[in-house]
Amino acid sequence: MSNTTLAIIAAASAAAGASVTALVFSSSRKDQPIPIPTSTLKDAPSPTVPSIPPPPTPVPVPVAASTHPAPISVVSPVDPAGILRYGFPGPIADTLTTPSHLSAFNRFTRNPHWVAEHFTPQSLLMNNGSRRNSVFYEDMSIPPMFRAKLADYARSGYDRGHQVPAADAKWSQEAMDSTFVMSNMCPQVGEGFNRDYWAHFEDFCRGLVKRYPSVRVVTGPLYLPKRDETDGKWRVSYEVIGNPPNVAVPTHFYKIIYGEEAAGSPNGNVALAAFVLPNAEIPNHKSLRDFEVPLEAVERASGLVFADRLPTNRRKQLCREVSCEIIVREFDNSRKQSNRPALVGNDPRGPPQVVQPGGRW
Numbered sequence: 001m002s003n004t005t006l007a008i009i010a011a012a013s014a015a016a017g018a019s020v021t022a023l024v025f026s027s028s029r030k031d032q033p034i035p036i037p038t039s040t041l042k043d044a045p046s047p048t049v050p051s052i053p054p055p056p057t058p059v060p061v062p063v064a065a066s067t068h069p070a071p072i073s074v075v076s077p078v079d080p081a082g083i084l085r086y087g088f089p090g091p092i093a094d095t096l097t098t099p100s101h102l103s104a105f106n107r108f109t110r111n112p113h114w115v116a117e118h119f120t121p122q123s124l125l126m127n128n129g130s131r132r133n134s135v136f137y138e139d140m141s142i143p144p145m146f147r148a149k150l151a152d153y154a155r156s157g158y159d160r161g162h163q164v165p166a167a168d169a170k171w172s173q174e175a176m177d178s179t180f181v182m183s184n185m186c187p188q189v190g191e192g193f194n195r196d197y198w199a200h201f202e203d204f205c206r207g208l209v210k211r212y213p214s215v216r217v218v219t220g221p222l223y224l225p226k227r228d229e230t231d232g233k234w235r236v237s238y239e240v241i242g243n244p245p246n247v248a249v250p251t252h253f254y255k256i257i258y259g260e261e262a263a264g265s266p267n268g269n270v271a272l273a274a275f276v277l278p279n280a281e282i283p284n285h286k287s288l289r290d291f292e293v294p295l296e297a298v299e300r301a302s303g304l305v306f307a308d309r310l311p312t313n314r315r316k317q318l319c320r321e322v323s324c325e326i327i328v329r330e331f332d333n334s335r336k337q338s339n340r341p342a343l344v345g346n347d348p349r350g351p352p353q354v355v356q357p358g359g360r361w
Helices: 003-012 080-086 123-127 173-178 189-193 197-210 294-302 333-338
Strands: 091-099 104-105 111-119 157-164 185-188 214-222 254-259 270-278 315-318 342-346 354-357
Touching: 104 294, 111 123, 111 185, 111 315, 123 197, 157 189, 185 189, 189 197, 197 254, 214 294, 254 294, 270 294
Parallel strands: 270 315
Antiparallel strands: 091 104, 104 111, 111 214, 157 185, 214 254, 254 270, 342 354
16 A cells, blocks of 8 residues: 555544443342331230231332333423524535536635546547637636636646546537536646656546446545645645635545446446645656555545445446556647747636646646
């Protein structure tokens, strides 16, 4: 098991505090009835005095009352549920449906909890959408106070990182455009991650259609604790960007991959794999297998459940079916040599946004 796996498990597991269980013992011996003493009477001195009748049969003394008396029905003088007349406090996870993905949005972090996509060999072959025609835009279905805004990323030093990549939604311009909604974004380190290793990882996912007729991917952020070297305690710490601070910067990202061997079949086998990558620069020579973790580790760390309806007899291990390695293609070498800028998208506030290699969005 890799160090990443251990970190995930440690992050997901809370330290168990000592508990004290009180044992209440009750005597198995019942109290014996207390007899009423009888008096020895002498014969009456006079026959005219009647004799005293014998004492009555002793009455047992009741055993002490139970320490757990039967509950007495009492009409409650309070109504905690009455708060709901003013509204449900939450938490609320906005479920968002777009042509390219399904997601649940976290109003606290202003990032998605998870984003699910689906692609096939046929959908990836279609080329009806271009990112040159797409712009980043805010998700108006989310209340303004909880919404991730375009301005939050300005001069933050982080990329607006797609959770569902635009390249997976070329089958229509509408689908392509929907990947640029801010509810599909998380702050990601740009150089060395979003524009490099993470992009190669996304390409690996698309390449799975060579083996599987249907591929599903769930992607999302994590906020994992880190051990403090001074006192050995684990703490969660992450940056928040925006003015005022609004959007949390994840410490890690996960992907859950489902390779469906029989598309649309309720009984087909599914190859599963889970990966967790740090939101940091990763060398391109790093093996993808170093980031593979048990599915349960991601579930513990995220509080989500990804395959509870998939029977174990239908599950396969993806990385035993295919080679879980990324293929690095240095597309920008010629650009870097000629010092030509790389077009990375359109800015909704002006003309197409151009970024020099190594720059920031």
